[in-house]
Amino acid sequence: MIKEVWKKFDETELSHSSVHHLMAVHHLVKENGYARAVDIGRYLNLTRGSISVTLHKLIDKDYLEEDENKFYRLSEKGKQLVCSVLSKRQILKQFFTTVLRLPEDSAEIDACKIEHLLSQQAGEQLLVFMGYFLSDNPEAAAFREGFQQFQYNCPMENCLICDNTCYFANSHTDCE
């Protein structure tokens, strides 16, 4: 039932926030060699208290490890998750800027909102697509060229994209 699809949103293993806690650890360890709660807090602009709570939950869930000095590092599971999210971010950003020609900062924001929600499968396929789109195959080059020129005009009837319910800029019907 379609009715049940919408609940999948909350069934994600980790929240947007938790994912960013992990990414902060990744970033800080890479940059500084270590990540303490206070560093993560400063990085994410959250209080130490909040960070402390969240990190311990992430330890319980086995995404994070803590050493004797309360320095954090990602577990294998955590590393994998961060890697997959970072890769999706990278590819999404590239798609948004290169293909959709969004400004850098909107691309950044859109990618950040979506990166942790996109399925692995979609991420991989998007990578393949980008590989072809950006390749120097003549068809790809011609496509890029042609797309640059292209202006979409919704044909009102028989719109191949939107099922006769085009809601965008030049929208012509109410949502039915």
Add this chain to the structure above:
Amino acid sequence: MIKEVWKKFDETELSHSSVHHLMAVHHLVKENGYARAVDIGRYLNLTRGSISVTLHKLIDKDYLEEDENKFYRLSEKGKQLVCSVLSKRQILKQFFTTVLRLPEDSAEIDACKIEHLLSQQAGEQLLVFMGYFLSDNPEAAAFREGFQQFQYNCPMENCLICDNTCYFANSHTDCE
């Protein structure tokens, strides 16, 4: 600062859940001519109590209106929001199935998770892209053809997509 981008996720005007409450109203009014709390509850699989609370918040925020018999309909603002989300869903789904060749049901789920987060700008540009991709321009046809055949092999070095940090299927470096 990049540090602040991540918080934009929670700064969305309405939550995923609220958006789906509105879409339920839209759907039910379209299908049955009316939408009462109990109908919405059944449709979304939530209790009447929960629905009641959320709907009143949506009325306060001016997305929804209630008549004397407690039948709900979307306000202008609500209609606009639902339209924009439905259009993004439609286009995303089409992109996922047609371009990325994801199975129908994954496409559905991915689209549903993302639809309310994607910026209007990205949605519109994606529509334009789909317009070109699916057009019968010869370059588009050739591109589709070529893409069908294409196999992406990450060249390990100088990967044009992933900045030498390819995280997907054939990943070759750790996230650094």
Add this chain to the structure above:
DNA sequence: TTCCGGTGTTTGATGTATCAAACAAAAGTT
């Protein structure tokens, strides 16, 4: 007219994410 079922609302609970403030412990300074 009384009673029952369907509907909407309210209340108390859970779980999540966050804060500020109080507290404790460790580290650095004098």
Add this chain to the structure above:
DNA sequence: AACTTTTGTTTGATACATCAAACACCGGAA
């Protein structure tokens, strides 16, 4: 060694989304 600062933890609060259960109302059936 004594004092100060930094850091981590705990606690009580808010806000959200949800539930179950209690309550209230309304309208039709007996």
